[in-house]
Amino acid sequence: MAVSLSVSTVKPLGDRVFVKVSAAEEKTAGGIILPDNAKEKPNVGEIMQVGTGKLNDKGERxxxxxxxxxxxxxxxxxxxxxxxxxxxxxxxxEKDILAIVS
Amino acid sequence: MAVSLSVSTVKPLGDRVFVKVSAAEEKTAGGIILPDNAKEKPNVGEIMQVGTGKLNDKGERxxxxxxxxxxxxxxxxxxxxxxxxxxxxxxxxEKDILAIVS
Amino acid sequence: MAVSLSVSTVKPLGDRVFVKVSAAEEKTAGGIILPDNAKEKPNVGEIMQVGTGKLNDKGERxxxxxxxxxxxxxxxxxxxxxxxxxxxxxxxxEKDILAIVS
Amino acid sequence: MAVSLSVSTVKPLGDRVFVKVSAAEEKTAGGIILPDNAKEKPNVGEIMQVGTGKLNDKGERxxxxxxxxxxxxxxxxxxxxxxxxxxxxxxxxEKDILAIVS
Amino acid sequence: MAVSLSVSTVKPLGDRVFVKVSAAEEKTAGGIILPDNAKEKPNVGEIMQVGTGKLNDKGERxxxxxxxxxxxxxxxxxxxxxxxxxxxxxxxxEKDILAIVS
Amino acid sequence: MAVSLSVSTVKPLGDRVFVKVSAAEEKTAGGIILPDNAKEKPNVGEIMQVGTGKLNDKGERxxxxxxxxxxxxxxxxxxxxxxxxxxxxxxxxEKDILAIVS
Amino acid sequence: MAVSLSVSTVKPLGDRVFVKVSAAEEKTAGGIILPDNAKEKPNVGEIMQVGTGKLNDKGERxxxxxxxxxxxxxxxxxxxxxxxxxxxxxxxxEKDILAIVS
Structure with a gap:
């Protein structure tokens, strides 16, 4: 049962997303600077795969x-x-994503 | 995947807002004085971008x-x-915003 | 973006209210005495501004x-x-208001 | 803004009640004895004012x-x-009231 | 305001019940033995008074x-x-009652 | 009020069940082996009595x-x-039962 | 009451699943590498049995x-x-499953 994992085969469950992390140098080059005393520093990434959505109380995604x-x-x-x-x-x-920046 | 971030391209998710922080000197000049023993000192800022709103149980924003x-x-x-x-x-x-002051 | 704050321009969000705190001497003069061993001493104040109300699950204030x-x-x-x-x-x-006393 | 507080002017909010505490001697005289190792000793009092009730999810008291x-x-x-x-x-x-005893 | 408390005058609120605790000797005599290393030892008692029931979201008991x-x-x-x-x-x-044993 | 407790007279409340614990030797004999570093070791037992079920928001079991x-x-x-x-x-x-194994 | 447990007889309750854990060597061979400083390292496994689903507020699975x-x-x-x-x-x-990877 060897698992051969590639980006295209990852299907996140529920409201999860699969994100490629941007390298640190790219982030500062792009203009965003995070202050040293930031309460909670955000990361930047690109979404590669998206789940089917959270199931609400009515049984709908x-x-x-x-x-x-x-x-x-x-x-x-x-x-x-x-x-x-x-x-x-x-x-x-998805609730841990703060904003879309592109 | 360099990310070129500018104020106009930030789209906050859910009930989030993107706020420009007012400089400290401006805040006291404007009349608001926060007591030293304040339980929780508020900050002042201007809203630059607004999310689409929180999804309620009926699936509406x-x-x-x-x-x-x-x-x-x-x-x-x-x-x-x-x-x-x-x-x-x-x-x-949005729930962390206490009041509109203008 | 200097913020010129006056009582009339404060609009509390949700179920929040903006309250002017009564001075301590006035409170005891008015008859209310808080025991020293009070579990949680209440304060007295006057409501200056009222929010639009909390949004319930049906999307109504x-x-x-x-x-x-x-x-x-x-x-x-x-x-x-x-x-x-x-x-x-x-x-x-509003949930932190215990009683109306006038 | 001196506040002249009397029992008849206190209007509790939500599901709150305004209770006059019975003196300790009265309580034991009346027959109720609280064991020393009681997990949580109850107090006895008389209800003087009653709130309008808690707002439920349908917006009714x-x-x-x-x-x-x-x-x-x-x-x-x-x-x-x-x-x-x-x-x-x-x-x-009201949820902190255990029982009516009269 | 002396409170004369008797079993018949106690009206528990909500989903509460008023229970007479069985003496310890009676409990073991009846066959129930609680292991010394019990995670949470239950007590035995008899229900004397029953509340009107918990109010659900629809406003019904x-x-x-x-x-x-x-x-x-x-x-x-x-x-x-x-x-x-x-x-x-x-x-x-009532939620703290594990089982009826008679 | 001596309580004579037998298995057939125990009526669990709500979603509770009354389970006879299997002896430890029986469990390993049956094939199930719990690793020493198990995060949370399950026990095995047989259900003797079943409650009437949890009351949901609509007042149904x-x-x-x-x-x-x-x-x-x-x-x-x-x-x-x-x-x-x-x-x-x-x-x-019932929510603490992980699986039926027979 | 010896319990003879085999994979085919395990019926997980609610939204639980019964998963066969992949051996560690297989996991890295398959291409997935977990960084040493990972916040929370995921495991890989294959689902052998699936529960009947979580009961929602309407009493449906x-x-x-x-x-x-x-x-x-x-x-x-x-x-x-x-x-x-x-x-x-x-x-x-099921809520502890992050993604399907095949």
């Missing part, structure tokens, strides 16, 4: 606000890190 | 009470700080 | 129980202190 | 189970103490 | 599962102890 | 997923231990 | 997003470990 390709700011302490080859990814709940 | 351009008092310990050039911004949930 | 001009007892440890000139104010959630 | 004049047992650690003249009062949420 | 006269096992650490003469009683929420 | 006679795995740290003669029992909420 | 045979990433600290012969299994709530 709630539409996601983000889409594949969106660049997003997300809470630094949220989610689960995953490494594929040399790239870093994170599996996040 | 709840209308936001604040709009772009509003000057607001918000809880000092809430939100995520972001710096763009020399200006400070904060990404806040 | 819930009517506020208090009105501008009401004298109220409120929990001492609740809310956010603000000073305008020589007067003290507090921004409170 | 829920009827209160207690009325003015009821003698009640209530949790010792609940509520806010207030002294008027020589008498002690407490502002309580 | 939920029927109680227990009745006056039921012998019950209840969580040892729950409720409020009360002593009337030589007998011990406890005011409990 | 929710059907139980387990029945009398089911062998179940349940969380080791959940519930209340009871000893009848030489046998050990536990009163559990 | 919510459909599960995962099926028998799915390879999944799940939170390392979630669930209950079980060993059958030489194989490791885990009983998980």
């Amino acid at each position: 709630q539409a996601m606000e983000v889409s594949v390709g969106d660049k997003v700011l997300y809470s630094k302490y949220a989610g689960t890190d995953i490494k594929l080859g040399n790239d870093e990814y994170v599996l996040l709940s | 709840q209308a936001m009470e604040v709009s772009v351009g509003d000057k607001v008092l918000y809880s000092k310990y809430a939100g995520t700080d972001i710096k763009l050039g020399n200006d400070e911004y904060v990404l806040l949930s | 819930q009517a506020m129980e208090v009105s501008v001009g009401d004298k109220v007892l409120y929990s001492k440890y609740a809310g956010t202190d603000i000073k305008l000139g020589n007067d003290e104010y507090v921004l409170l959630s | 829920q009827a209160m189970e207690v009325s003015v004049g009821d003698k009640v047992l209530y949790s010792k650690y609940a509520g806010t103490d207030i002294k008027l003249g020589n008498d002690e009062y407490v502002l309580l949420s | 939920q029927a109680m599962e227990v009745s006056v006269g039921d012998k019950v096992l209840y969580s040892k650490y729950a409720g409020t102890d009360i002593k009337l003469g030589n007998d011990e009683y406890v005011l409990l929420s | 929710q059907a139980m997923e387990v029945s009398v006679g089911d062998k179940v795995l349940y969380s080791k740290y959940a519930g209340t231990d009871i000893k009848l003669g030489n046998d050990e029992y536990v009163l559990l909420s | 919510q459909a599960m997003e995962v099926s028998v045979g799915d390879k999944v990433l799940y939170s390392k600290y979630a669930g209950t470990d079980i060993k059958l012969g030489n194989d490791e299994y885990v009983l998980l709530s």
